[in-house]
Amino acid sequence: MKNVLIVSSSPRRGGNSDLLCDRFLAGAQAAGHQAEKVFLPEHKINYCLGCGVCNDTHVCVQKDDMAALLDKMVRADVIVLATPVYFYSMDGQLKTFIDRTVPRYTEIKNKDFYFILAAADTDKKNMTRTLEALRGFTQDCLEGAREKGVIYGVGAWQKGEVKALPCWEEAFEAGKNC
Numbered sequence: 001m002k003n004v005l006i007v008s009s010s011p012r013r014g015g016n017s018d019l020l021c022d023r024f025l026a027g028a029q030a031a032g033h034q035a036e037k038v039f040l041p042e043h044k045i046n047y048c049l050g051c052g053v054c055n056d057t058h059v060c061v062q063k064d065d066m067a068a069l070l071d072k073m074v075r076a077d078v079i080v081l082a083t084p085v086y087f088y089s090m091d092g093q094l095k096t097f098i099d100r101t102v103p104r105y106t107e108i109k110n111k112d113f114y115f116i117l118a119a120a121d122t123d124k125k126n127m128t129r130t131l132e133a134l135r136g137f138t139q140d141c142l143e144g145a146r147e148k149g150v151i152y153g154v155g156a157w158q159k160g161e162v163k164a165l166p167c168w169e170e171a172f173e174a175g176k177n178c
Contacts, residue, residue: 038069
């Protein structure tokens with residue numbers, strides 16, 4: 001049994017990337033994994049101040065919800081980072097979340113990562129910049145990070161459209177097999 005943390009950065013509960021997170025969660029739970037979805041808009045996460053205090057202390061000076069979320073990341077075996085794609089990049093909520101991992105990013109090691117990208121665009125190739133930014137975080141900054149899969153919810157604009165796309169089953173299967 002694995003400890004699976006799913007991070008949904010969608011500003012819309014029930015938006016396409018958020019629905020794919022729920023589907024991944026259902027698959028992980030069906031396989032018997034301990035799985036949790038964190039919906040970032042329900043948490044207070046301030047922007048990184050760039051003050052550098054955490055470089056020595058490994059504790060952020062800000063008192064918000066990020067410390068508890070970092071604990072979850074450190075404990076997880078599998079981490080799913082999900083975002084709607086806005087102007088061919090991750091949304092601001094996920095970028096802020098990633099920036100705030102600085103105090104403990106060296107402890108987020110030897111994890112399996114999945115990425116969920118949802119976009120109205122129908123061409124997966126146009127998600128390259130978003131994927132490269134996520135890989136910059138995981139592959140270039142986190143020791144032992146293993147990319148296990150990318151779920152592309154492309155061609156989905158209105159809420160719920162992902163349910164009719166191949167990514168719907170892909171998300172469930174990825175969760176089940178994580």
